[in-house]
Amino acid sequence: MKILVCIKQVPQKDAPLKLNESGTWIREDVSYEVNEPDAYALEEALRQKEKHGGEVVVITSGPARSQQVLREALAKGADRAIHLEDNAFVGLDAFNTARVFAAAIKDEQFDLIFTGLQSDDYGYAQTGVVLAELLGWPHATIIMQIEKSDAGIRVKRELEAGFFQFVDMPLPAVLTIQSGINKLRYATLIGIKNAKNKPLRKVTLAEVQSAIGENLQKIERMYIPQKTKKTEFLEGSSSEIAKKLVDKLRNEVRVL
């Protein structure tokens, strides 16, 4: 099976973030990492390839820094990478991001495209499904298991409140992958070394410009959320904090 994995680079979970000057996004001078659900999507693609053969290709869009997530994927075992390299890709909405991905892979023939179920930065949870619609492919979201079948694949969808559902679907298809579907591997030293010689195709903004329309939605402003609750901060030494908290639990929360 030939599988494309869409990977996004996002700010590190614990990175202190500051608003940019226009107050519409964050300042870019932070540490980045792979969007967590995308790491699971890559792992699943590698496992499918190990079972059924084929090829794993990874794709991302963003400035030069985002190449790091592709290098990591190649080191873990992906065969080649596609980098839509330009700062302009960062500000695209899900609709336009899916359109430039579709344009970048128009000459390829994949059986499956994986994305993480959502990104840790925007969190729109849309790009994968939008891409499926643009390609005219079926899709399924929040996937916890994938098995090859005679007619295509059988996937296990996670529903809410502990429910699941198996779905049979034809190929090619787009799947959005849930975190925890598998156990992530680490890149090996030999993998890191080999990654340097694997092909990485760069796609410029100009090459896919014709696919980009106006964004359909716009961040007017971003800000630190207003507190809805009055929070009492307990301070002091650890033993003082423990005493204060127990006092609250006994006299105000009344659970002791």
Next chain:
Amino acid sequence: MTDTILVVVEQREGKLNRVSWETIAAGQALAAETGWTLEAAIVGSVGDLAKEVAGKKVSKVYEIESPKLAPYTPDAFSVALKQFIESKQPKLVLMPHTYQVRDFVPKLATAMGRTVISDCIGYKKEGDKLVFTRQMLQGKFSADVSFTSDAPWFVTFQNGAFRGDKAEAGSAAAPVETVNVEIADNIVRNKPHEVFKEAKQAVDLTQAEIIVSVGRGIKEQKNIELAKQLAEALGGEISASRPICDAGWLPMDRQIGSSGQTVAPKLYLALGISGAIQHIVGMKGSRTVVAINKDSEAPIFEIADYAVVGNLFEVVPPLIEEVKKAKAGG
């Protein structure tokens, strides 16, 4: 003719998903502020569900029908709603941000050349413009997002963003109209099987009065023991955020959040939990939230009643001792 707000309610296994009432409440608030008409639709209606919705203050309820709408598939729902929306031309289409809606609404909007502002927690009317507020970067920021495209505008609201019990009843039942849609034979490509629950849940956290919950800040599997000791001292249950269960440090049935259990205990004590949206939706109904986290900017503090910014490994051991003392009548 005035503009229309359409709320698409959700049914699950023949019952209305309770979150639908929250979306109705959101629609009523928006209708009051804009002067637009509020209508509701239910896709693949079962039994008297449409009548139930018609009891609320809405102008009309549509049952969108086709034999191909059961069981749910994104292909059939998308095609059915596209036909319906193109004929009725609502200005604004509201839905709850459920797993099912997430599965089809980006497809529906794309098929119509439109976009979805997803997982919103509120809205603001600024002059003639509507902006929708959503969380960004795991809740560290909020953003006001506007549509730059033509209507229909699609918006989904986060579970708990509005009060379902505030959905107003109507003075008289709204009319219910059945709309049949045509779904061609080759449209539906996915073949879903029956919905099932994984092996019975050993614990029902929804009944627990006290919950001690751990997140990434617990760092290592062996440290779970410390949290267990605190839970035991308090006479509560232990639970966790998703990454902890993904790692196998606690069983999946102890997971709190959008993909796990939703709880509302008297006391929810969060240890090393940053408070990603997916976790918050599962516990924000708790009566009292205590959060211990070393990151003073962790979003969990936004909803905490009592907050400790510090190292949980230093705070929890004396806390266990103090709780034991208090329980012993000290």
